[in-house]
Amino acid sequence: MTGQMKAVVVSEVKGKWELQDRDMPQVGPDDVLVRIRACGICGTDQWITQGVLAFRDFPLVLGHEAAGEVVAVGEGVTKRKVGDRVGVFMSQKMCGVCDFCHEEHPNSFVTSANCANPRLTGVTVDGAHAEYVAVDAGGTVLIPDGVSYEQAAPIICAGYTVWAGLRRAEPKPGARVAVSGIGGLGHLAIQYAKAAGFHVTALTHSADKGDLARQLGADEVVADGAALKSAGGADVLLHTNSSHGAVAKAMEGLRPWGKVVLMGIATDELHLPALALTSNSYQVIGSAHNTIEHLVEALDFVARGKVSTMIETFPKERAEEARAKAAAGEVRFKAVITY
Missing domain, CATH: 3.40.50.720 (NAD(P)-binding Rossmann-like Domain)
Structure with missing residues (x-):
């Protein structure tokens, strides 16, 4: 798929979250293209915006607490198909060649801290505060039927944690x-x-x-x-x-x-x-994100009506307002942007 999309871009340290036109990401081998419907604001997003954490140069598209549907799959993808409802989480893919990866650990937040070149959604590569994001299929999790995108999004990071x-x-x-x-x-x-x-x-x-x-x-x-x-x-x-x-x-x-x-x-x-x-x-x-098994379990609690996220939703046009309110502690409890 080609064309333009809307994405929330942070142009500089302490910059505003601005809605801009960007080229749609291209799907590579093992990737899926996800049409994002909702993405939560995580504390990590705030810290990167403020320059407390730095992983790459600005401008940035943040976001790793997202939910949407698969609209295209790349060569070699077998575990996802077009139409799947998925969550997009941070620890997308390990490099596979460094000493840490050669120890064959399961993908988790520990991967993010120890892999020499991890692919981290919204951190080392562009993230999901956008209408579309291309991610490795292994960086997604199926969302149970009956769980809305808005409810699912905070579970992908906060609930998982x-x-x-x-x-x-x-x-x-x-x-x-x-x-x-x-x-x-x-x-x-x-x-x-x-x-x-x-x-x-x-x-x-x-x-x-x-x-x-x-x-x-x-x-x-x-x-x-x-x-x-x-x-x-x-x-x-x-x-x-x-x-x-x-x-x-x-x-x-x-x-x-x-x-x-x-x-x-x-x-x-x-x-x-x-x-x-x-x-x-x-x-x-x-402890942060451990095995993907735990994320699947966390989503299942929501599907069974045992857990519900308290959210305030904002359209993508109000992304900066959402960021500012979340930073000031004025959201009870999770700010979710819809795309």
């Missing part, structure tokens, strides 16, 4: 799970933990989020680790907010052999209570 983190912690049946931070990640973490059958405690200092946390499935809501301990403690702490400063305080509520899963990206340093860490045999786990 929290469910993969909970799975990585391997909580035992009947475990108590605490969620620190009720935002884009946290509101989903509460739902996933409850849907999986765990006792869920939400940690938040925001009084207006207490009732919401209970509506999302939290059994209890507390303000800090001391209150968490008084409420029975937690075997797993899912830390989802964008500051590491709250981790040590929240850990006061961990039970012996408890696990902390870090999944909210932040720039501040992490300081841990060494004596408590050693004495209680705590584990601190870093």
Whole structure:
């Protein structure tokens, strides 16, 4: 397919998200062309825009939290066909030739950090804040019937992150799970933990989020680790907010052999209570996107009505407004742009 399309372009560091005409991407071998219908705004998109993270030169088309349908397939593609409803995620393809790739790890967020030349949607190559994107077929996941593109889009990154983190912690049946931070990640973490059958405690200092946390499935809501301990403690702490400063305080509520899963990206340093860490045999786990199996599971929860994303949608013509509102924390909880 040839022609022009609309794409949201960031021309420079701290630049605005501007809707521009661009050539449609061409489909290469093993690629699929996806007509994007919805793409969420991730914190990574904001950090790249602000220059906090840098992977390539501007101008950029960001976006790795997307959903749409396949409209063309390249040579050699067998796992996708025209008409498939798919999600487009970040860790699209590993280079296959570096030392890390030769160790034959499954594709995950760890690939993004260790592969010598990964193909990362919206990061190292143009992304899905556009009407069309060409990606390796392996960088897509099927969206279950009945799940809208707008609902699916945040699951492709935010939902994937929290469910993969909970799975990585391997909580035992009947475990108590605490969620620190009720935002884009946290509101989903509460739902996933409850849907999986765990006792869920939400940690938040925001009084207006207490009732919401209970509506999302939290059994209890507390303000800090001391209150968490008084409420029975937690075997797993899912830390989802964008500051590491709250981790040590929240850990006061961990039970012996408890696990902390870090999944909210932040720039501040992490300081841990060494004596408590050693004495209680705590584990601190870093986790983002793990195997694709976890993304499939995360979408299935949505399809079964167990998890729902709280979103505010914006047409592509209002992309900069969506970015600005999300950056200011004025969206509850995920901004999704439709294309």
